[in-house]
Amino acid sequence: MVTLEEYETVDLFSNWDQKTQPIITIDNLKKWFPVSQQSILFSRVVANIKAVDGVNLFLNKGETLGLVGESGCGKSTTARVAVKLEEPTEGSVYFKGIDIFQPMSREEELAVKRQLQMVFQDPYSSLNPRRMVLDLIKEPFDIHYPDMLYEEKESRVLEILAKVGLEDYHALRYPHEFSGGQRQRLGIARSLAIHPEVILLDEPVSALDVSVQAQILNLLHDLQKEFNLTFMFIAHDLSVIKHVSDRVAVMYLGKIMEMCPTGELFRKTAHPYSVSLLSAIPRPDPRIKMDRIILEGDVPSPINPPSGCPFHPRCYKAQEICSKVTPQLEELQPNHYVSCHFPEI
Amino acid sequence: MAQNKKILDLRNIYTYFYTESGVVEALDGVSFDVNYGEPVGIVGESGCGKTVTAHSTLRILPKNGKTVAGEIIYKGVNLLDLPDLQMRRIRGKEIAMIFQDPMTSLNPIFKISDQMTEVIALHRKCNKKEALEIAIETLDLVGISEAEKRITDYPHQFSGGMRQRILIARALALQPSLLIADEPTTALDVTIQAQVLEIIKEMQKKLGLAMMLITHNLGVVAETTKRVHIFYGGRVVESGPTEEIFLDPKHPYTYALFESIPSLEKDKTRLETIPGNVPRLINPPKGCRFHPRCKYATEVCSRVRPPEFKFGKGRRVACHHFEELDLHIDMEAIRESRKAIKEEA
Numbered sequence: 001m002v003t004l005e006e007y008e009t010v011d012l013f014s015n016w017d018q019k020t021q022p023i024i025t026i027d028n029l030k031k032w033f034p035v036s037q038q039s040i041l042f043s044r045v046v047a048n049i050k051a052v053d054g055v056n057l058f059l060n061k062g063e064t065l066g067l068v069g070e071s072g073c074g075k076s077t078t079a080r081v082a083v084k085l086e087e088p089t090e091g092s093v094y095f096k097g098i099d100i101f102q103p104m105s106r107e108e109e110l111a112v113k114r115q116l117q118m119v120f121q122d123p124y125s126s127l128n129p130r131r132m133v134l135d136l137i138k139e140p141f142d143i144h145y146p147d148m149l150y151e152e153k154e155s156r157v158l159e160i161l162a163k164v165g166l167e168d169y170h171a172l173r174y175p176h177e178f179s180g181g182q183r184q185r186l187g188i189a190r191s192l193a194i195h196p197e198v199i200l201l202d203e204p205v206s207a208l209d210v211s212v213q214a215q216i217l218n219l220l221h222d223l224q225k226e227f228n229l230t231f232m233f234i235a236h237d238l239s240v241i242k243h244v245s246d247r248v249a250v251m252y253l254g255k256i257m258e259m260c261p262t263g264e265l266f267r268k269t270a271h272p273y274s275v276s277l278l279s280a281i282p283r284p285d286p287r288i289k290m291d292r293i294i295l296e297g298d299v300p301s302p303i304n305p306p307s308g309c310p311f312h313p314r315c316y317k318a319q320e321i322c323s324k325v326t327p328q329l330e331e332l333q334p335n336h337y338v339s340c341h342f343p344e345i
Numbered sequence: 346m347a348q349n350k351k352i353l354d355l356r357n358i359y360t361y362f363y364t365e366s367g368v369v370e371a372l373d374g375v376s377f378d379v380n381y382g383e384p385v386g387i388v389g390e391s392g393c394g395k396t397v398t399a400h401s402t403l404r405i406l407p408k409n410g411k412t413v414a415g416e417i418i419y420k421g422v423n424l425l426d427l428p429d430l431q432m433r434r435i436r437g438k439e440i441a442m443i444f445q446d447p448m449t450s451l452n453p454i455f456k457i458s459d460q461m462t463e464v465i466a467l468h469r470k471c472n473k474k475e476a477l478e479i480a481i482e483t484l485d486l487v488g489i490s491e492a493e494k495r496i497t498d499y500p501h502q503f504s505g506g507m508r509q510r511i512l513i514a515r516a517l518a519l520q521p522s523l524l525i526a527d528e529p530t531t532a533l534d535v536t537i538q539a540q541v542l543e544i545i546k547e548m549q550k551k552l553g554l555a556m557m558l559i560t561h562n563l564g565v566v567a568e569t570t571k572r573v574h575i576f577y578g579g580r581v582v583e584s585g586p587t588e589e590i591f592l593d594p595k596h597p598y599t600y601a602l603f604e605s606i607p608s609l610e611k612d613k614t615r616l617e618t619i620p621g622n623v624p625r626l627i628n629p630p631k632g633c634r635f636h637p638r639c640k641y642a643t644e645v646c647s648r649v650r651p652p653e654f655k656f657g658k659g660r661r662v663a664c665h666h667f668e669e670l671d672l673h674i675d676m677e678a679i680r681e682s683r684k685a686i687k688e689e690a
Contacts, residue, residue: 210605214606214618238609239606281564284566284606295536
């Protein structure tokens with residue numbers, strides 16, 4: 001069988017320098033969702049939900065970047081924009097040096113999407129219940145390689161099923177016949193089918209039981225090695241994040257608070273929000289007695305986020321400047337980015 | 346004497362659900378107890394019978410469910426023998442329950458004051474005005490600021506964490522002796538979870554409540570409870586003091602469960618996994634229900650239901666081979682890695 005690369009007709013990424021440039025760069029990304037008020041005839045925009053409000057981050061080839069934050073902080077929206085499922089309000093996303101939102105032909109757009117895939121959180125609602133597994137996983141080939149022979153598509157589907165730990169006979173079944181863990185395997189198979197370079201995993205294990213969660217985490221680890229994949233792994237569970245990622249970005253209310261290698265986040269925590277987040281995790285060890293920092297109040301609404309640093313109303317270090325000036329994400333130490341006026345390092 | 350200490354004693358409970366596809370043996374001979382003033386944890390994965398246990402205790406099973414055998418002794422009375430009218434006085438007044446989802450446990454069309462005073466006036470036999478005072482007092486206790494003002498708000502005006510506080514307040518206002526908390530923090534973010542857990546712990550201590558905390562989060566159990574019962578496939582597989590079980594699990598399932606969660610303390614690239622899935626309880630495995638997934642299973646495990654072995658200080662384990670197995674969590678390695686982290690910091 002020929003490799004998928006030989007089908008490639010568009011040469012978009014020849015200018016990309018793998019050694020020096022990140023594979024994905026997200027530059028000052030904003031995604032606002034308008035809230036409109038309906039009258040009889042007209043609707044007008046009364047406010048914006050600032051789901052993502054100025055995110056900067058980058059993803060190096062072959063690494064796993066963990067994106068962590070509480071619900072509603074904009075993790076998923078960031079990922080959806082980064083795979084071009086949503087248009088940004090402002091800012092840009094560069095994939096291999098190319099702005100993916102620049103005007104491009106259908107062929108070029110497909111070429112980008114071939115390399116950028118996503119796995120969704122809920123394995124129950126992300127698979128069409130009326131389609132057989134074979135058709136579900138064949139679909140990416142139908143879209144991206146319409147000239148491929150049916151037999152070849154079929155054998156590729158079986159190959160990918162084996163890779164995610166499923167059997168040949170599963171191809172003729174329907175999604176409802178699978179358990180949650182197996183469905184997530186199908187979701188992974190579907191995104192992996194056309195051999196992308198980057199996979200964005202949106203909470204891929206949070207709907208699963210712990211014993212099954214471990215199976216999926218191990219599978220992802222193996223696949224990453226075998227296919228030299230780059231992962232952006234979104235989760236709200238810091239112990240999962242610590243387990244899978246090489247670098248971590250902590251998000252709060254549409255902004256990146258801290259981004260650094262995983263080990264450093266736990267040893268040299270710099271942002272007060274990361275500090276409180278780490279201390280809030282219940283530890284499965286009865287002997288650990290912690291002095292917990294318990295944050296007051298709730299995450300503010302992204303419709304009307306606080307001025308200055310979005311974390312200042314709940315921060316234990318906040319001073320006057322924090323409510324006035326928005327701190328920028330700066331590289332305080334090599335590879336350790338923090339946006340805070342009074343970091344802990 | 347030992348008898349008097351128990352507030353709740355479940356003896357050999359069998360609860361079945363009669364569905365179109367067959368009989369679901371949701372609880373299959375569950376026995377455990379809760380002492381006066383003691384927080385007890387119920388741990389297990391989804392579908393293992395945790396919630397069914399709570400619902401059986403309060404006799405709030407759906408129509409197709411029935412507790413077919415066993416005794417539920419609450420303060421010396423078998424709840425299964427009580428007439429409905431008396432059972433109603435037990436629910437809420439004696440045994441209160443907090444449900445998992447704070448979004449759906451409050452009626453969206455009634456004010457908080459209405460929803461709270463109704464139950465208080467009924468169970469504590471006072472008039473509406475006194476009930477309102479009690480309601481405000483308890484809301485204040487669980488950390489809702491400006492309780493007099495906010496009590497006239499509707500549920501949608503509160504965030505998830507606040508709603509869970511209201512539910513806790515509503516449960517505590519009746520001065521119950523036993524509180525059943527069914528996954529009280531699962532729907533909440535970590536920082537909010539920390540707040541709510543703190544309140545539950547504080548209230549439990551202050552009021553000397555007996556508590557049954559149902560959760561799948563091992564961290565929450567480790568921090569909140571003194572004793573724990575591990576559920577698997579509708580049975581209790583292991584129970585005993587929390588600290589002992591966490592450090593020295595005896596049942597292969599408990600051990601595998603602990604090893605399969607990614608931990609902040611351990612550094613590992615691969616997780617231990619439990620092969621297969623949580624069993625369905627229509628036609629469950631014969632003998633030990635864990636045997637198809639157990640590495641140590643022998644022929645006897647697939648035939649004979651393991652008896653409960655008692656040992657140590659109130660520890661019980663249901664496994665044929667528990668004496669031969671050497672399941673030790675490598676505490677030395679964990680301690681060392683923790684030390685290394687501290688030194689680096």
